[in-house]
Amino acid sequence: MSKPFASTGETRVKQQTLEVLADGVYAVTAEGDPNFGAVEGEDFLVCFEALATPTVARRTLAMVREHTDKPVRHLVLSHYHAARVLGASAFEPDVIIAHAQTKALIEERGKQDWDSEQGRFPVLFEDPDSIPGLTRPDVTFTDGLSIDLGGDRGELQLLFLGRGHTSGDIVAWLPRHKVLFAGDLVETQAALYTGDAYHREWATDTLDRVAALGAEVLVGGRGVIARGRDEVSAAIAQTRGFLTTLIDTVQGVQARGGGLKEAFEAAHGALEPQYGGWPIFEHCLPFDVARLWEELSGSEHPTIWTAERDREVWAQLQH
Helix, strand or coil: CCCCCCCCCCCCCCCCEEEEEECCEEEEEECCEEEEEEEECCCCEEEECCCCCHHHHHHHHHHHCCCCCCCEEEEECCCCCHHHHCCHHHHCCCEEEEEHHHHHHHHHHHHHHHHHHHHHCHHHCCCHHHCCCCCCCCEEECCEEEEECCCCCCEEEEECCCCCCCCCCCEEEECCCCEEEEECCCCECCCCCCCCCCHHHHHHHHHHHHHHCCCCEEEECCECEEECHHHHHHHHHHHHHHHHHHHHHHHHHHHCCCCHHHHHHHHHHHHHHHHCCCCCHHHHHHHHHHHHHHHHCCCCCCCCCCHHHHHHHHHHHCC
C-alpha cells in the first residue's frame, strides 16, 4: 500500500506545552511539531519563530501571555521556511529580524515554499486564510546582532554560525542562562528535514560552532527540550549522526554509479533503525536524499521546491 504523501496523513493537532526555562525565558513544544521561544526584556518581549499561521501563533502566544503581558518588540525568524514564518502578523511586532540570506530566500522562493509546505503538511496550516501574505524582515544582519534586554537581564545574541538547514539559519543565545534556541540546526529526538540544506557544512563546522557555545539548555526546531550538558551534547550528536549517515550512504551509492532511487533505499535502510520512529522521518527522507544528491553532484544552491516537484520526487522515491 502506498504511503500518504508527506504528512497529509496526519490530522491530529499536536498538544502544545509551555515550559519555563529560566526567569522570563519560555519554550513551547508540540510533540514533534515546530517549537517556539520567547524571552522577556525589561519592558518588552522577544519571540523566536512565527509558526505557520496567525491562528496557530495567537494560540501559542496566549500561553506566554499567562506569564507576561509585555508587548512583542522583536520577532526573530530562525530561517525562511513557510511553517516558521507565516504566522508573524499575530505578534504585532515592532521589528521582524532575520539573516540577510533569509530575506533573499523569501524573495527568491517564498511563494513556492508556501505552496510546497502547506501541501506537504496541511495540519500545521490551521486556518490558512488568516495568513495576510509573505512575511518579510525589517532588519537583517550577516554575522550577529545583540538585543539588550534591559536592567540586569543581560543580552540575547542572535548568531549566524554557518550554513546548515538553509543558507540563513540563526540561533538565539542567552549567555547569562546558557539557554540556546537552535532553530532547525538541531533537532531533539525528531528527524531532520534537509531539502534546502548544505549537508557537509552543517555536519561539520556549523554544528561544531553550535557545540562550542556550551549550552546547558537547548531548544531545537522540533522535539523535546534538552536539559543539561549531556542531553545537549546528545541532541547535537544525534543531529550530526543523521547527517553523516545520510551523506556517507548517498555518497557511497553515487561512487559506485547507482541512481537516486537506490540512494534513497540505502539511506532509508541506514537511518530507519535509529531515526525511523521519530517525527516526520518518512515525510522528510525523499526530499533530504534529493537535495543531497544534487549537492553531491555539484549543485551549490538548492533547487526550489514547488508543489509539483514535491509530488514528482515523492512518486519517484517514497511510495
